[in-house]
Amino acid sequence: MTTFMIFDWVGRQMPVFKWASACLNLKACLCLAVSRLVFFAVFLLEALPKYVCDDHSCAKGPIIKSDTVTILTMIVFALSNGWLSSVTMMKYSSCVTKKVDGSLAANIQTFMLNSGLFAGGLLSLGIAVPFSK
Numbered sequence: 428m429t430t431f432m433i434f435d436w437v438g439r440q441m442p443v444f445k446w447a448s449a450c451l452n453l454k455a456c457l458c459l460a461v462s463r464l465v466f467f468a469v470f471l472l473e474a475l476p477k478y479v480c481d482d483h484s485c486a487k488g489p490i491i492k493s494d495t496v497t498i499l500t501m502i503v504f505a506l507s508n509g510w511l512s513s514v515t516m517m518k519y520s521s522c523v524t525k526k527v528d529g530s531l532a533a534n535i536q537t538f539m540l541n542s543g544l545f546a547g548g549l550l551s552l553g554i555a556v557p558f559s560k
Contacts (some may be wrong), residue, residue, distance in 0.1 A: 430498060430501050430502060430505065431501055431504070431505040431508075432505075433505075434501070434502050434505035434506050434509070435505040435506075435508050435509040436509060437505075437506060437509065438505060438506040438507065438508060438509020438510040438511075438512075438513070439509035439510070439512070439513045440509075441506070441509070441510045441513070442510065442513045442514050442517060448510075448514045448517070448518075451514060451518070452518070453515070453518055453519070453522070456511060456514055456515045456518060459507070459511055460511055460515070463504070463507055463508075463511070466500065466503075466504045469491070469500050470500070470504075471554075472489060472490045472491045473489055473490075473491045473496070473497045473500065474489055475489055512540070516536055519532065519536060520532070
């Protein structure tokens with residue numbers, strides 16, 4: 428968890444460098460955010476035990492057993508999380524034309540951010556409970 432928090436913070440600082448977000452528009456941010464779903468599959472391969480199809484018994488641990496791969500995956504995931512969330516929040520303000528709508532847009536962004544955090548927490552519990560013994 429510490430690895431994620433540190434590199435998420437580093438990712439949130441990356442938009443300070445203009446080259447890091449100059450080439451992205453909102454559609455590119457959306458495509459990158461959706462492509463991050465690959466990490467979900469990789470994390471499952473790193474955490475869940477491999478099952479043998481014949482007798483449905485648990486084999487000797489997960490498919491990906493390397494701690495180095497796990498840490499590198501977490502670093503890339505955290506960097507992309509911090510960077511994409513910051514860039515998306517900054518670029519979204521360019522879509523709002525009226526000053527009055529800016530406050531509403533900020534409220535929507537905050538609600539969506541908190542909803543995503545809540546959904547992620549529920550999803551992690553939903554995955555952890557069936558596999559805990």
